Amino acid sequence: MIPTEIKGFLFDLDGVLVDTAVFHFQAWRRLANSLGFDFTEKENEQLKGVSRVRSLQLILQWAGVEKSEAEQEELASQKNTWYLELVHQMKKGDTLPGAEEFLQRSRDLGYLIALGSASKNARLILEKTGILSYFDAIIDGNEVSKSKPDPEVFLKGAEALGLSPQQCLVFEDAQAGIDAALAGGMRAIGIGDLAHLHGGLTVVESLREVLL
Ligand code: BG6
Ligand code: MG
Numbered sequence: 001m002i003p004t005e006i007k008g009f010l011f012d013l014d015g016v017l018v019d020t021a022v023f024h025f026q027a028w029r030r031l032a033n034s035l036g037f038d039f040t041e042k043e044n045e046q047l048k049g050v051s052r053v054r055s056l057q058l059i060l061q062w063a064g065v066e067k068s069e070a071e072q073e074e075l076a077s078q079k080n081t082w083y084l085e086l087v088h089q090m091k092k093g094d095t096l097p098g099a100e101e102f103l104q105r106s107r108d109l110g111y112l113i114a115l116g117s118a119s120k121n122a123r124l125i126l127e128k129t130g131i132l133s134y135f136d137a138i139i140d141g142n143e144v145s146k147s148k149p150d151p152e153v154f155l156k157g158a159e160a161l162g163l164s165p166q167q168c169l170v171f172e173d174a175q176a177g178i179d180a181a182l183a184g185g186m187r188a189i190g191i192g193d194l195a196h197l198h199g200g201l202t203v204v205e206s207l208r209e210v211l212l
Helices: 020-034 041-047 052-063 069-087 099-108 122-129 152-161 175-183
Strands: 008-011 112-116 137-139 168-172 187-191 202-204
Touching (some): 020 041, 020 069, 041 052, 069 122, 122 137, 152 175, 175 187
Parallel strands (some): 008 168, 112 137, 187 202
């Protein structure tokens, strides 16, 4: 199933390896509700893979609400506090179906492994769930200046592994992430719902369905 030229895997984090996409949604809704509005699960799809501040701007835009830069910073920080309350409840083994087995098998077969995530909380989550040691390189929200669908995060991941984009395969649950991978000249496998993801090599429900 994996083309022979592929030497490394670039994994998104939230929604691919761990179920934190749900926590992001809960924390953003809590913030929206505290401001007196709400947004839908369908709208939430557009927040996946997108940076914290860009997500907030989209939510405010949907509600037709304007906030100053300082207020936006405070709101993003409040959301992160609520998000981290949920993350702190995570423990070793709290990974999505098939994720840790897939990482282990990838290592055993000699594939290089990098993280390509927009999250600034990525390391904490990898540590808490016990999967940090599988990674040869970690590129997260602290290392990139451009949000997916810009390919920066994956290009940096490929570079950190010493591979060309053509030698990398990206695993993504967000359309912005699939678009980022394709823009970087990489192939991608979508994780999640076919209805939400287009342009990937293939879409599977979870890493359990990807055969190595
Ligand atoms: C991405 C998530 O992985 O990280 C987005 O899909 C999130 O929903 C982004 O906004 C930034 O995460 P954090 O943890 O830095 O707020
Ligand atoms: Mg994701």
